[in-house]
Amino acid sequence: MTRRTQNTSDLSQESTDSDIVRDGNVAGDYLAATELATLAPTTVLQRSLTVKSIVKTSSSFATRFQSMRNLVGSQNYQEIGAGLQGIAYERLGTTCVTKKELSENQGRCLSDEFAMHRRVFSAFVKYKEYSGDVRVPQPYNFIPKNSLSPELLARMPRIDRQPSDMATMERILPLPKVIRKAMIQKFYPSENNACTKDLVTKVLGETPNKHCLARVYLGKKSITMSEETFSLRNFPLTLDILDELALDSAHFAGMIGNAYAIMHWAAHITGDDVEFVLGTSDSTNDNTGINFQHRGVHMYLLDFGQCDTVDMSKDQDDIFQAYKGSMVLQQNQLYLPHPNRSATLYQVWKSAYLNTSEQVIRHEGLPFDPREFLEEYEEYLEDFDP
Numbered sequence: 001m002t003r004r005t006q007n008t009s010d011l012s013q014e015s016t017d018s019d020i021v022r023d024g025n026v027a028g029d030y031l032a033a034t035e036l037a038t039l040a041p042t043t044v045l046q047r048s049l050t051v052k053s054i055v056k057t058s059s060s061f062a063t064r065f066q067s068m069r070n071l072v073g074s075q076n077y078q079e080i081g082a083g084l085q086g087i088a089y090e091r092l093g094t095t096c097v098t099k100k101e102l103s104e105n106q107g108r109c110l111s112d113e114f115a116m117h118r119r120v121f122s123a124f125v126k127y128k129e130y131s132g133d134v135r136v137p138q139p140y141n142f143i144p145k146n147s148l149s150p151e152l153l154a155r156m157p158r159i160d161r162q163p164s165d166m167a168t169m170e171r172i173l174p175l176p177k178v179i180r181k182a183m184i185q186k187f188y189p190s191e192n193n194a195c196t197k198d199l200v201t202k203v204l205g206e207t208p209n210k211h212c213l214a215r216v217y218l219g220k221k222s223i224t225m226s227e228e229t230f231s232l233r234n235f236p237l238t239l240d241i242l243d244e245l246a247l248d249s250a251h252f253a254g255m256i257g258n259a260y261a262i263m264h265w266a267a268h269i270t271g272d273d274v275e276f277v278l279g280t281s282d283s284t285n286d287n288t289g290i291n292f293q294h295r296g297v298h299m300y301l302l303d304f305g306q307c308d309t310v311d312m313s314k315d316q317d318d319i320f321q322a323y324k325g326s327m328v329l330q331q332n333q334l335y336l337p338h339p340n341r342s343a344t345l346y347q348v349w350k351s352a353y354l355n356t357s358e359q360v361i362r363h364e365g366l367p368f369d370p371r372e373f374l375e376e377y378e379e380y381l382e383d384f385d386p
Contacts, residue, residue, distance in 0.1 A: 257352030
């Protein structure tokens with residue numbers, strides 16, 4: 001694969017790798033935001049929170065991004081998220097996100113996480129036909145702190161202009177405004193369920209709620225939300241919510257099963273603390289270029305900062321222990337169907353995991369039996385509360 005070089009004074013350029021460019025012409029269910037806005041909140045969410053839905057929107061976010069496409073170089077970096085390791089920034093008009101390492105980083109160093117991210121991305125590219133449409137954001141470039149230009153640092157917020165390592169990757173765009181509004185109308189825990197128009201406008205306008213991704217929690221029945229804790233950033237799609245909206249949980253389960261198989265037997269990583277979220281991408285084609293107003297809904301796999309690699313030359317017991325030990329961790333169990341909590345979903349997940357594992361193991365020439373591994377995982381899981 002040919003890699004694109006990038007000037008570190010302008011990190012907004014995007015990859016042109018032809019074999020992994022996102023195809024905006026993929027068939028999908030086109031939904032006009034203006035039409036969705038006339039429907040009941042439940043109907044909006046039922047129609048739009050499905051993989052391959054394409055929402056045509058003219059929201060301020062989409063309009064602003066579209067208008068800034070040719071002015072990226074003059075844009076400052078704006079914070080859209082933060083963690084123990086670093087801060088995530090956007091620049092309007094680009095599909096890149098830039099992560100800048102904190103000087104007091106409490107997690108894995110950014111260079112190691114970026115290498116892990118590339119490892120997973122490469123595995124999903126190689127086995128795209130088995131991924132079930134799960135997307136891994138494309139990693140673009142790692143920029144050591146001694147390579148950062150003064151011009152770039154000057155575009156950072158004043159409190160974060162000290163040089164530190166940075167990485168750029170494909171941005172997962174938030175769910176469109178019409179979906180966010182429906183989420184508030186449907187699930188905001190207001191007193192006496194009185195979610196007034198003014199309250200919806202207020203909550204919708206809060207900055208964190210504009211960066212809305214939805215975590216697909218197939219291992220969590222419900223989460224109690226209060227007015228103080230409600231947030232659209234990382235909104236929890238628990239089993240109760242998925243059932244209430246009659247969303248296709250089985251499809252999600254199969255996608256996550258495929259993803260775990262590729263992580264284990266192609267990328268050879270444990271999958272510690274990874275996340276599965278619904279977000280959107282721009283629509284891209286050769287004729288019109290990038291269009292932020294046509295947003296495709298997809299499931300994304302992200303956050304590889306806590307993952308470890310697994311040496312396939314080790315004993316089978318060690319390899320199986322690394323994988324099952326990671327899968328039973330509380331954070332991972334949020335996304336994984338549990339056989340005692342949702343037997344039907346678990347069987348869908350298991351079938352997808354086995355089918356994809358068998359294909360990948362055969363292609364990789366590995367001497368492992370995924371059925372034997374899952375038998376051990378199921379026995380191991382019995383020691384943990386469902």
